[in-house]
Amino acid sequence: xxxFVQVVVTLKNAVLDPQGDATxxxxxxxxxxxxxSARVGKVIHLAFKNELEPxxxxxxxxxxxxxxxxxxxxxxxQIQVVEDKAGVP
Amino acid sequence: xxxFVQVVVTLKNAVLDPQGDATxxxxxxxxxxxxxSARVGKVIHLAFKNELEPxxxxxxxxxxxxxxxxxxxxxxxQIQVVEDKAGVP
Numbered sequence: 001x002x003x004f005v006q007v008v009v010t011l012k013n014a015v016l017d018p019q020g021d022a023t024x025x026x027x028x029x030x031x032x033x034x035x036x037s038a039r040v041g042k043v044i045h046l047a048f049k050n051e052l053e054p055x056x057x058x059x060x061x062x063x064x065x066x067x068x069x070x071x072x073x074x075x076x077x078q079i080q081v082v083e084d085k086a087g088v089p
Numbered sequence: 090x091x092x093f094v095q096v097v098v099t100l101k102n103a104v105l106d107p108q109g110d111a112t113x114x115x116x117x118x119x120x121x122x123x124x125x126s127a128r129v130g131k132v133i134h135l136a137f138k139n140e141l142e143p144x145x146x147x148x149x150x151x152x153x154x155x156x157x158x159x160x161x162x163x164x165x166x167q168i169q170v171v172e173d174k175a176g177v178p
Contacts, residue, residue: 003125008095008132013174023133023158032153036092036136039174043097043132044112047125064121069112 003048005061006080007069010041015074044069045082054081092137094150095169096158099130104163133158136174143170 011017023038046061061079070077100106112127135150150168159166 006097008097010132010134020133026157027153030153030156032149034138034149035153036138038136039134041132041134043099043130044109045099045128045130047127049123049125060121060123064116064119064124067119068115 001051001053002057002081002083003051004082004084005046005048005057006082007044007046007061007065008041008078008080009044009065009070009075010039012074012076057081090140090142091146091170091172092140093171093174094135094137094146095171096133096135096150096154097130097167097169098133098154098159098164099128101163101165134174146170
């Protein structure tokens, strides 16, 4: 039982990502020349009001992603149930 | 051995997040009234040129986050080594 979900929204592979390219160039200018590519996306941490089973959390978060958080024409989303507000397990 | 890292950059708790508040309101307007709060952050998927041990990947990505990807005044970052380009394990 948890009430925290992390939704990661990333551009589809076919979509150009100038922000990611700029990140690669900036890292290279700082001396980090071992990066092949970078892609920049969004992360949304949702805190539900009530604790739910992981399956229910994922199901509801997926609906929210489809309806609001993710533009399915050019973006994919991935959902993880997490232990606490801060995020990544 | 992997060459993919996911860096999640989120606002510190003390920092107001109007984009997150707008997300809560928009979800509520769509009928999802069981969300207490939402926080919006960035995710950066880095693909290194060479495979490295997870420890080395994390160390290098942390340096990059400190120097470029994260504004440490108002943001935190978390690093995960992932299996493939797409991201979340």
